[in-house]
């Protein structure tokens with residue numbers, strides 16, 4: 001085996017087929033709740049996997065931890081409680097749908113491994129606070145790992161392909177992998193931090209092309225406190241801009257992400273940059289649609305785009321759907337949960353669909 | 354003077370984050386914070402390797418430690434296995450515990466974060482939820498978010514969510530028993546006291 005191939009082997013990981021104990025992303029449930037619905041439908045319905053959500057689980061506290069308002073010991077004990085629920089429910093594989101949480105679960109397990117006194121301290125805290133005990137998980141898997149693993153199976157079920165219906169041209173996709181997916185523990189991510197495959201590997205089986213770009217590994221600019229504090233948000237938009245400028249010359253049809261936060265930032269900052277500078281990143285002035293892997297999968301599988309929640313994106317996705325030839329009912333876009341019309345957003349002067 | 358180095362040494366993130374920095378500057382080259390702020394992770398290592406308590410106090414009371422964005426890209430790249438992002442986590446903790454954060458503009462912003470993110474976690478069991486992203490505070494979210502926010506129950510539940518409902522699903526209310534377990538964890542581990550202290554600017 002050549003040097004290059006041996007190197008590549010270090011960046012593979014074993015992905016079990018379940019059963020899985022699912023933990024939520026508080027960012028995704030806020031900005032793209034439909035993506036969560038679709039993700040669970042893909043995993044349990046299309047792929048037939050055993051995925052369970054215990055309604056008693058809470059946020060992992062990761063946003064609080066990385067904004068330095070939640071101490072490490074508190075975060076470790078909150079995570080221990082999730083593991084306690086998992087044990088009680090009879091599951092061993094933790095399925096994490098958020099990239100911040102994924103990094104943090106791996107981080108905490110690593111701390112417990114290298115500092116057993118911290119594991120003991122956490123056990124004591126959890127017992128004292130709740131009377132609970134917990135077991136360590138057999139595996140910690142990110143939800144994008146599973147979609148990647150089953151990419152060919154899903155391709156076989158898809159109604160549409162990532163192809164321009166008119167010209168037959170494969171669609172060009174640029175990806176953005178969330179920093180904490182593999183930058184903390186490269187071996188935990190498919191392709192590691194240098195050669196991320198978890199998203200780019202989806203393009204070919206689904207009919208498209210993945211395009212490399214120079215700032216592919218750059219952070220989207222979340223920066224935790226830097227986005228959450230209004231005064232510091234220039235940090236966030238600056239880094240999304242670095243990425244978008246680097247993507248634009250490649251004329252991508254879409255941006256694909258595996259982190260709910262990155263997905264939202266790359267979407268919203270296109271709007272802000274268009275408002276501030278009049279700059280848009282596609283030729284038509286509409287912006288580049290940003291989808292998460294589960295939104296793209298659901299769309300290609302033929303799910304209703306408004307059930308997926310694509311109406312919640314600021315960069316409108318109709319141009320992409322029209323390219324692919326996806327059938328949709330525009331009159332359903334602004335309907336609420338009981339089918340009632342709930343009004344539509346104000347049209348901005350920029351990024352018009 | 355407080356022995357800041359002793360406090361830092363007791364944090365495993367400080368011990369793990371700083372091995373032996375050779376000041377190559379690779380972390381600075383890839384650091385998103387260094388690209389736009391007056392911030393240089395290499396210099397953080399340089400200062401901390403001096404093990405000078407007075408210099409450490411200066412750093413703890415400065416804006417500098419608050420510029421890192423916690424991307425942890427420095428962890429991947431450092432040829433000496435240092436992680437400046439971890440050193441920053443420990444510096445921030447000591448700055449917050451000793452009250453030195455109140456001496457810098459960036460540090461004082463922790464008061465808002467404790468009230469919002471910490472407060473939401475204590476009250477609702479989520480650091481972030483739809484109710485927290487108020488459009489007036491988030492003009493960058495654009496008109497679509499404004500529409501979502503005003504119709505959040507209808508939009509969320511249209512997409513299969515469970516806004517303020519019981520049971521599983523996006524945006525559901527966490528049941529009282531689980532909330533009381535979470536609050537007990539926050540109390541037992543010192544999280545509640547920490548968030549309250551910062552919320553009051555102490």
Ligand code: SF4
Nearest residue numbers: 374375377378380431
């Ligand atoms: S990359 Fe590592 S060794 Fe080089 S300056 Fe940064 S911390 Fe020091």
Ligand code: SF4
Nearest residue numbers: 384421422425427438
């Ligand atoms: S974690 Fe902080 S210091 Fe390290 S590269 Fe990211 S922003 Fe820079």
